[in-house]
Amino acid sequence: MEQLYRLIGSDMTAVDAVIRQRLHSEVALVRQVAEYIVHSGGKRLRPALVLLAAGALDYRGTHHHHLAAVIEFIHTATLLHDDVVDASNLRRGRQTANALFGNSASVLVGDFLYSRAFQMMVAVNDMRIMQVLSDATNVIAEGEVLQLMNCHDADVDEDGYLQVIRYKTAKLFEAAAQVGAIIGGADTAVERAMAVYGMHLGTAFQLIDDVLDYSGAELETGKHLGDDLAEGKPTLPLIFVLQNGTPEQAASVRRAIEDGGRDNLPEILAAVRDTGALEYARRRAAAEADLATQALAAVPASQHRDSLLELCLFAVARTY
Numbered sequence: 001m002e003q004l005y006r007l008i009g010s011d012m013t014a015v016d017a018v019i020r021q022r023l024h025s026e027v028a029l030v031r032q033v034a035e036y037i038v039h040s041g042g043k044r045l046r047p048a049l050v051l052l053a054a055g056a057l058d059y060r061g062t063h064h065h066h067l068a069a070v071i072e073f074i075h076t077a078t079l080l081h082d083d084v085v086d087a088s089n090l091r092r093g094r095q096t097a098n099a100l101f102g103n104s105a106s107v108l109v110g111d112f113l114y115s116r117a118f119q120m121m122v123a124v125n126d127m128r129i130m131q132v133l134s135d136a137t138n139v140i141a142e143g144e145v146l147q148l149m150n151c152h153d154a155d156v157d158e159d160g161y162l163q164v165i166r167y168k169t170a171k172l173f174e175a176a177a178q179v180g181a182i183i184g185g186a187d188t189a190v191e192r193a194m195a196v197y198g199m200h201l202g203t204a205f206q207l208i209d210d211v212l213d214y215s216g217a218e219l220e221t222g223k224h225l226g227d228d229l230a231e232g233k234p235t236l237p238l239i240f241v242l243q244n245g246t247p248e249q250a251a252s253v254r255r256a257i258e259d260g261g262r263d264n265l266p267e268i269l270a271a272v273r274d275t276g277a278l279e280y281a282r283r284r285a286a287a288e289a290d291l292a293t294q295a296l297a298a299v300p301a302s303q304h305r306d307s308l309l310e311l312c313l314f315a316v317a318r319t320y
Helices: 002-007 009-022 028-038 045-056 063-086 097-101 103-124 127-150 158-183 188-215 236-244 247-259 265-274 277-298 303-317
Strands: none
Touching: 002 009, 002 045, 002 303, 009 045, 009 063, 028 063, 028 097, 028 103, 045 063, 045 158, 045 188, 045 303, 063 097, 063 103, 063 127, 063 158, 097 103, 103 127, 127 158, 158 188, 158 236, 188 236, 188 265, 188 277, 188 303, 236 247, 236 265, 236 277, 247 265, 265 277, 277 303
């Protein structure tokens, strides 16, 4: 990641400047909440994808800075809404905005960030980019609703769960890479390849998030261990135990999903460890990362493409 940000460091500085400028509002609470969440220590991976994809196609200009900021605003809006829906109180090792400012402020400032993102899209004046980003935003919202419907449902299978993460998480990765390709003047084949890359990279990234929820160190992940379990989310490690564990292990996981909470967290941690569920989820993530790598064969060789390839390794190997 340090090598990545050395390559695009000046561009990321420009993106941060755009973010600070466009966060401005005459309403003090809007500024306060938006700045709190945007500057709360995220990896800025999605805006980096815009910059890397544009750079891989030798883009010269500044629109990619604005579009990277748009992607970050959309992502931040989803975080604000997610934390309210999930009643979360910790993200990236800090209090969530809803815990600090209240649910109402978090939802409304999330709406502000969505609308500000659309203002910025219009300013770029490219209908293809507007189509990609507006479609992505709509799919992400559908993914949020799908996840809500799946909560406390122990009968969700692997395909159903993958649909949720492709909508909810991978779609914004896909849009970020695709928008970078469009702004770089890519032909249809390369634009499609970048979109496929982003989709598979985002899927791998979320699958590792699922693994870390049952194996990560809280100081590194910035989340409580078992957060997904507490919310009754049937993520891939749990689905694997349901399908491959002993009857006792499957029954324990089913109760945990249906009831929520962390009451039997040690029991669940033992089940996902003993059945090989975490290794299975890592293998599925690695397979997605391999598909992302293959998609980049259509992109000309460059330092920026090399960094896109390195992100595939990072997505699978990361511990935070």
